[in-house]
Amino acid sequence: MTVLHSSALPGQPARHRVCVLPGDGVGVEVVEAVLPIFEALALPIDLDFGQIGWECWRTGGDPVPAETWVKIAAADATLLGAITSKALQEAEAELPEHLRNTSRVYVSPVIQLRQRLSLYANVRPVTDVLGEGRFRFTVIRENTEGLYAGLDFAAIPAEFEPVLKARELAGAPWHRDSPEDATMTVRLQTRAGLTRLFRYAFDYARKHGYPRVTLADKPNVLRYSGAFAKGILESVATDYPDIAYNIDNVDAVALWMIRRPERFGVIVAENMFGDILSDLGAGVMGGLGFAPSANIGDAGAYFEPVHGSAPAHVGQNKANPSAMFLSLALLLEHLGYHAQALAIEQAVAQVVKHDCQTYDSGGQATTRQCAAAIIERSVLNLSPLNPQTENGRALPARSHA
Template sequence: CKAFPGNPLNFRDDIDLVVFRENTEGLYSGVEFHPVPDEVVEVLGKHSPKMERFATVPRDELAISCRIFTRRGCERIVRAAFEYAKQHNYPTVTVVEKPNVIRETSGMMVRIAREIAKEYPGIELWETNIDAMCMWLVKNPQDYGVLVSSNMFGDILSDLAAQLVGGLGFASAGNIGEGYGVFEPTHGSAPKYAGQYKVNPTAAILAARLMLRWLGEEEKAERIERAVAEVIAEGKVRTYDMGGSASTLEMAEAIAEKAGRG
């Protein structure tokens, strides 16, 4: 999420945030129970005395969602964040969790982040709780660069970061595995706007920039970014979300023309 000067929707003009979100584990793992089977309550009760106060709740009035972390999953996302920070000269990586309350899962993520940080002496590790991070991003977003978090917290952070730079029309994302990557605008398909021809295409175009960067095509990625920056700075072509009347195609063509000039 990068703020392009000249965008009337920017919270500030000096924001450049990258959110690394683990998206295969955590609360979105899909391991949930409702109503909760007796054996699940019994097993949890044996391992945690805190489950005792829920033991008499009728099973159809009880719901459980499991927050599952693995060491491999934590290591993978944290290392990816540090590698990105190293490659693109970010001085800090901020791990955003809630280990003071969610001690086991968030605690695992933070401990692993500390271990991996030792391998990157030129990058400082910051640790911030998710609730405080939301406050600090609104107060001082320019102080942060690379953020890394678990699935749900990363989901929250990415939408917050997107709004700071103008909204979902300006935020792109990549779903990156060990050998494959899928890139998209963070707004997804936005079916309610289908056929209206007014949606800002910048996020989709910046997703192509992310893809090219991942493929090692840095010069082409930079060309796209410069083109977007120039069009926004000029302010001649703006879609409805920016207070203008340009169509999706008109905005895309303006950016393509700039990119074609190099």
């Protein structure tokens, strides 16, 4: 059922509208289990439901229908469930027969959202949910440029041939007989793109009490693009004298994320490096079932759990809802509901450590059982009788070292 946004009455606080896109597979089950928290916490938020994902592609040839874009544009933020994506040939084969061979190309909905809405910052908090709070850091990944900018070619474009031939004449180690004997992907980084990314990373560090920003790159190999990024980082850093910064090789960052995760504050990286590190961060947390994400731009935002649609688990009521709750907490923080966001974050940690665990944590609790426990605990965390709250509001988050 769609609950349409309504303006607040005079004297009442403004209401927000959130577009809810359940997605595919277990995404639908998880979203259904989590949504009761809006009512349980008495949040002044109206939900507007839309369609997105694989079934939209299979039936209409567009994974993000036009009416969904309208709903997203009308909302203050979007909550997205897990999405199914498949390779180009598989996608073509699953189209209705009348839409096949019509030059339709499947583009992942999440890529469409990030590109069309210019959601340049992918924010992935990594917290010690299952432990004793030993580490808490955030990976901020550039979302629109880098190796995922879309400059991916099945054969060498004619414009690049002179460059490659010059390298080959100079003794390049590769061998090819024609342009079709090689592929090419270009890592595109612009001054504007890196500047806004680094500025967001420093702002995020300052807001959340992190003392350091680490750029994860590979400047010893990617010398020119690495030097380009370094210069921009140093320029931006002059506006944040209270925040330290450094540049580490991405492989070293991966190593230390596992061995000493507590050493990091904000890790910022271009698209592909950030993609890999953020999933590694999910592993450090305990798995994708605990990994939330936010996708932020200057004029829009959507929030989603990192895990996939898990077709093999559909209908089994076993998916871990923790990542969706933590993604929802990021959404609420974005909209200004800080106490409620913290109450949910605390509830997830309390429940998964002491009350119930889904199959991915070695337990047997169902999606709905775990979700109900987290909702109940979230309400208790906001109670004025709870020692972790003050005057009926959850205590503010501590600074993160």
